[in-house]
Amino acid sequence: MQLEDLGTKLDIDITGALARFSGVKPLYVKYLKRFAVDPTFTAYEAAVSAQDPKGLEESAHALKGICGNLGLTSLYQAYSRQVALVRAGDSAAAFSEADAVIHAARQCRQLLAELA
Amino acid sequence: MPNRALNAYFGSRRQHKALRPRRFFSSYGAAMFIVFIVFSIIALLLLRNSMLNASRDAGLQLTQRISFAAVSEARKEQDFITLIANFAGQRIQIMRDVKRTPAEIELQLSEIVSNAQKSVEEMFPQLSFVFYVVYQGKMLNAVPKLQQGYDPAARPWYQQAMAQPGRAVMLDPYIDALTDRLVLTMAAGLPQYDFVLACDIYTELSGEQPLTSAIPSGYSAYITDVNGNVIFYQGAFDAAAIDPSEMRRRALALHQTAAEHISGPGSSCGSEAGSDSACYFIERISMENEPDRAAYYCHDPQTNWITMITAPADLMLKDFNYIVCIFGAMIIGFALLEAWMLLREYRFSRQIASGNEALKVLGNTFRDIVRVNFRTGSFSLLKSSPYFKEQLGSAAVYGGFMQAMQKIIKPEHWQEFAREYSLQNLEHLAVNYIRDTGHDFLIFEDHSGKYVWFNVRILFDESLDVNESLISFKQVDAEKLKEIEEHQLLKDTLAISKRNEKAKNAFFANMSHDMRTPLNGILGLCQLAEHKKSAKELSDIIDRINTTSCQLLLLVDDILEVSRPEMKQSLTQGPFDLRSFIDSNLDVFRVMAEQMDRVFTISYDIVHSRVAGDSQKLRQILNNLISNSFKYSLPGCHISCLIKEVYEQEVNTKFIFEIKDDGIGMAPEFIKEVFTPYAREERKKEVVGTGLGLSIVKSFVSLMGGDIQVHSEVNVGTVFTITLPLQLQHEPVQPAPAAAAEEEPCADAAQTLAGMTVLIAEDNELNMDIACDMLELRNAAVLKAWDGQEAVEMFEKSQPFSIDVILMDMRMPKLDGCHAAMRIRALKRPDAQSVPIIAVTANAFAEDIAATHAAGMNAHVSKPIDFAIVEKTIARLTAQRRSRTENKNNKR
The missing domain is CATH 3.30.450 (Beta-Lactamase)
Structure with missing residues (x-):
């Protein structure tokens, strides 16, 4: 799959992200593919599984930063909300929404793994 | 088991189907009831069969007994006739022996027969008998209306009697030609005396004299010969009222019907022990005038007599029908009872289920x-x-x-x-x-x-x-926390109320003093003016009145500002030139500094000056803070106002206003209440004020979406740092000459990073790699630190001035960005104060920017990182650093 095809399948701000990467497309693609296997997501899943609010907040915060850098808009917003919920003390709401976030993240990672 | 107990008390998710067992038992009860019905029907059928068998056996026995009784009676009569005949023979012999005349013999025989008839009629009153004697070919007691030329020797009874001497013969019944009645003839012959004794027996009975009482009511008994001639009948209808030929016809029809059933299916055969008669039972037979009857049939081979008894078919099952009715009533009763119990159980189950659900809810x-x-x-x-x-x-x-x-x-x-x-x-x-x-x-x-x-x-x-x-x-965590919070809120409210009350009291006391002082002064000066004649003296007095009035006006302004709620809630946005606005509004403080022997400086670190915002509130904020610095400082003290731009994007640019003095500072206890209305620092008694100034400042800063921080130490000084978002205006503003040296930098930003060494503190590997790649693309050397602690250590170990800039993430393990920056600034090395530290934050709130500024960081870029902005920021900061270094060197 080519980078241009991603726009039709993912909520991704390719233009904005590429601008942040100074227009260096190979570099951008490299980090998109890195995100597909990034262990931070595993840490997030583990925190959700263990119902660990602190771990959830830390991993979601890191993922939020990565998604922001890579222009993965929906995921960036989802992780931002997770962070905000935990910081507001509503861990239960964060955990209840986490499954949907994981599902979306897995789909995204799968698509990114198919990038050429 | 606890769980069992739990389930028993409160139910569980599985008990959602709690009715199932009870329904099962209800179904089980219904099934048992059906089984009971089936077995009952089978039992009734067996009972019916048994009753039918018993009825059949009883009927057969009755038939056999009647048959046997009839035959026995006939034999008795036969024996009687034999006896009389033999007696008559002996009398004939005796009389012959004594040479009696034939006439005497005939008379003797007539008497014997006459006596015999009387005896028989006494023995069998229900029958009628006719005795007659033939002696020497002569009928001694001739039957009335006997035909002329009647020859007894030609009659069958005579011939058969003579053929079987010594024993009476019984002829098949026949219709007497004279009487047209059925006659059964018995005759005994003694050929040696040419003597025959015969008896005609008329078997038709009257209703008053039944043959036997053994026949139950409703039964009909027929005794016929093989030709259907009815020898005997006793039954449901009056035989006397029927024509004999009709009776014979009926009997014959019955006989034929019986014969057909005996040869076909549906009949059963039985015979009593010791009897050689063949008996049959026919369950259902229909005849004229006697429909639906059961029939019993016995044939006596010796006499060839047939005994038939018919009975109403339903009479056999009369008792059974009673039993069936009673049983049916019982079943209906039980069914109704079962239905009632099921209904009751169903209602009870629903009540229990409802109760269980309620208990479950309570238990949960x-x-x-x-x-x-x-x-x-x-x-x-x-x-x-x-x-x-x-x-x-x-x-x-x-x-x-x-x-x-x-x-x-x-x-x-x-x-x-x-x-x-x-x-x-x-x-x-x-x-x-x-x-x-x-x-x-x-x-x-x-x-x-x-x-x-x-x-x-x-x-x-x-x-x-x-x-x-x-x-x-x-x-009850949420409720309890809320309760605690409410309790705390009440406590705080009470404390605030008390404090406000106290402050208000103090305020009114001060106000009374503060307002009276200038008013008294004005009044005094007015009185003094009345006595002054020279213009110079009057002018001096007017100046003093003016100053005192201004002081009073300031007090009134503060009070009015606090008491005007609409001022707190509304912002008046408008474009203004920040630098010009501040210069013109703060110029008065330059004059005041000269008058009060203070050193007052204004400095700018901004790129853009044309902004939009509420300039009046900004003026009041700065006036209140700077006037406080004047009030709470001593002669010779330094008061500075720094205006600094934190540029990100046009829509998100913030300005930091730092008002710093080295005055008397604030006690830690007072710092906690510094923004509380009416709170005043009491260490400098001569200071005039309402205690509302900082409260107004705090209110305005919040209203403008900014943040205010205060750091103060007693006798060291105070720093107020205000961060305010101000929207940039498109019209570029030429920087003022005084700040030109600080503002010139980033013309060639793209080439700025080449050859520079950048220390990056970032805990996420992927983000770190992106930053490294982006910086290395720009030919910068990168040093990686994975947390704040490592960043401090790496900077500490590096050669002075070898690191050109630090990119510091805010949230990191071990040591966060702000603390790391503070430690770096606190290091004893020549570049500790000057090395540019750029905060990389996820949030761009004013308080975050204020925190990074307070920690000694020079700039702020927000995530996601735009490296073009990073590059520009680094270019600007390094240019400023270079400029300051050059300035220092020039001064030396």
Whole structure:
């Protein structure tokens, strides 16, 4: 799959992200593919599984930063909300929404793994 | 098992189908009822069959007895005739021996026959008999209306009697030609005397004289010969009223019908022991005038007589029908009873299900329920969470329960719990009929990994064993926290109210003094002016009145500002030139500084000057803060105002206003209340003021979406740092000449990073790699630090001035960005103060920017990182650094 095809399948701000990467497309693609296997997501899943609010907040915060850098808009917003919920003390709401976030993240990672 | 107990008490998710067992039992009952009905029907059929068999056997026996009785009677008559004939023969012989005349013999014979007839008629009154004697070919007692030329020797009875001498013969019944009645003739002959005794027996009976009483009512009995001639009839209808030929026809029809049934299916045969007669039973037979009858049929081979008895078919099952009716009534009764019980059970089940659901809902409000027997010191779990169960282990005595509780309850609460929930106290509560009591405790919860508020109640009720109580645990964390919060709020409100009251009292006391002082001064100056004649003196007095009035006006302005709520809530946005606006508005402080012997400086670190915002509020903010610095500083002190731009994007640019003095500072206790209305620093008594200035500042800053921080030390000084978002205007503003040196930098930003060494502090590997790649693309050398602590250490170990800039993430393990920046700034090395530190933050709130500024960071870029902005920021900061270094060198 080519980078241009991603726009039709993912909520991704390719233009904005590429601008942040100074227009260096190979570099951008490299980090998109890195995100597909990034262990931070595993840490997030583990925190959700263990119902660990602190771990959830830390991993979601890191993922939020990565998604922001890579222009993965929906995921960036989802992780931002997770962070905000935990910081507001509503861990239960964060955990209840986490499954949907994981599902979306897995789909995204799968698509990114198919990038050429 | 606790779970069983739990289910019994409160149900469970599985008990959602609680009605199933009861429905099963109801179905089972219905099935049993059906089985009962089936078996009952089978039993009734068997009973019917048995009754039919018994009825059949009884009927057959009756038929056989009647047949036997009829034949026996006939034999008796036959024997009687034989006896009379033999007697007559002996008399004939005797009389012949004594030479009696034939006439005397004939007379003797006539007497004998006459006597015999009388005797027979006495013996068988229901029959009619006619005796006659033939002696020497002569009929001695001729039958009336005997035909002329009647020859007895030609009659069958005579011939058969003479053919079988010594024994009476019985002829088949026949219709007497004279009487047209059925006659059964018996005759005994004695050929040696040429003597025959005959008897005609008329078997037709009258209704008053039945043959036998053994025939039940409704039964009909026929005795016929093989030709259907009815020898005997007794039955349901009056035979006398029927024509003999009709009777014969009926009998013959019955005989034929019986013969057909005997040869066909549906008949059964039976014979009594010792009898050679063949008997048959025909279950259902229909005849003219006698429909639906059961028939019994017996044939006597010796006489060739046939005995038939018919009975109403339904009469056989009369008793059975009674039984069936009674049984049917019982079944209907039982069915109605079962239906009523099912209906009752269904209603009862619904009530139970409804009750169970209610109990389940009530039970689910508790996390754990423990049943305690305070006599035996034992307990059982009616409901519990897995974590609680795990803590309890295999404990079954109350001591084990308390030990488990001690592990999970907050240590400060343990003493109270141990006291209130001891066995002695449980017993005490039960004895005193205290049914419901409880307290709130913080108990550790594994899900959240923290202590959570639980309401632990002791429940006692007579429905329990007298020695038992329930202890229930209900999580009330949210409610309790809210209650605590509300309680705290009330306390705080009360404290604030008291403080406000105190401050207000102080305010009015001060106000009274502060307003009276200038007013008295003005009045005094006015009085003085009346006595002054020279223009110079009057001018001097007017100046002093003016100054005092201004002072008074300032006080009134503050009071009015606080009391105008609409001012607090509204912003007047408008474009203005920040630099010009500040220069013109703060110029008065330059004059004041000269008058009061202070050093006042204004400096700018901004790129853009044309902004939009509420300039009047900004003016008041700065005026209040700077005038405070003047008020609370001593002659010779330095007061500075720094305006700094934190540029990100046009829509998100913030400006930092730092007002700094080295005055008397503030006590730590006062710093906590520095923004409280009417609060005033009392260490400098001569300062005039309302105590509302900083409260107004705080209010305006918040209204403008900014943040204000204060750092102060007694006798060292005070720094107020205000961060305000101001929208940039498109019209470029030429920087003022005074700041030109600081503002010139980033013309060639793209080439700025080449050859530079950048220290990056970032804990996420992917983000770190992106930053490294982007910086290396720009030919910068990168040093990686994975947390704040490592960043400090790497900077400390590096050669002075070898690191050109630091990119510092805010949230990192071990040491966050702000603390790392503060430590770097605190290092004793020549570049510690000058090395540009750029904060990389996820949030761009004013308080975050204020925090980074307070930590000594030079700039701020927000995530996601735009490296073009990073590059520009680095270019600007390095240019400023270079400029300052050059300035220093020039000064030297």
